[in-house]
Amino acid sequence: MKRIYLAGPEVFLPNANELGLRKKQLCRDYGFEGLFPLDTEIRMGDDNENLGFVISRANEGLIHDADIIIANLTPFRGASADVGTVYELGLARGLGKILLGYSNDPTPFTQRTFALFGDGPLHLHNPGELHDRNGLKIEEFGLNDNLMIDGGIHAASGEFLLHDATDSQRFTDLTAFERLLAQLKARSF
């Protein structure tokens, strides 16, 4: 049975464990085993810095063990996906895993970034010359996130699926996640 590492910002939600169980059940429904970051039992200690390293090491281990990564790339505290998830996606790419991602916000990256960091109305700017309020370039490649994210998934023959979830379901809607599982099943390993 192929194993899927379930990357995403769910770990920061109050109901992280419940969401992990839901995702793992869906994996089973489609014939896969899901590996969730909180699966590894880690005890809190006084040494918090060391605890951070222990969790990181455990997650890297799960990614090594997985055949596939499905990353929840829904924008998190800004215009882009959660950086922890993005690191894991890069690690999985380096390890030659199958890469899949989804976002519950279908707004293109350029528009999203401009809305948060740009100045004035977008249509008044010349295409190819978009900058933020600090004069830093804003990517205009028609992609879903930073080009390294979309590009890595594309180069690995993966899929970056978009779904328009309601605001209250932004981090919990599993429509796109389940669609990716169905696609994976159809690949018939």
Place this chain on the structure above:
Amino acid sequence: MKRIYLAGPEVFLPNANELGLRKKQLCRDYGFEGLFPLDTEIRMGDDNENLGFVISRANEGLIHDADIIIANLTPFRGASADVGTVYELGLARGLGKILLGYSNDPTPFTQRTFALFGDGPLHLHNPGELHDRNGLKIEEFGLNDNLMIDGGIHAASGEFLLHDATDSQRFTDLTAFERLLAQLKARSF
């Protein structure tokens, strides 16, 4: 001569090429060859989505070619490092490269995240129970950024160096970068 991939948000600055040249010169000064993302000549075309993929593929190629990555992890448009840089750090980790990083903002990640997304004074919150305004957990591990970033560098026996640059030099100050080059030279490959 060992090759160093120069990851960072410099590519978004107006003087990106000049900064790339400065970083590459410093690499030479310490006996290394620097590989900068904009080194690969890519021609603008009409097909911007494809152009994003071409740049991504070129950058991934440079990371494959490198022995070492030095990532500028200075916070970019939020509390964390630039996601493109973070993806590249993860990729380099997966490929078994030497990982080094620096940030020109020495504020700990917990404080930085709380300042942008938290509610009220930090000291009124119980340790271990920090959340943002949306009820999402804020990491409290005494680290410089998301634990996967600090943890990956730590697991690779690398170094995540901090430097307090002035605001106007936040993305251009090369003090920490040069210090890492000196450390690398002392490792005597």
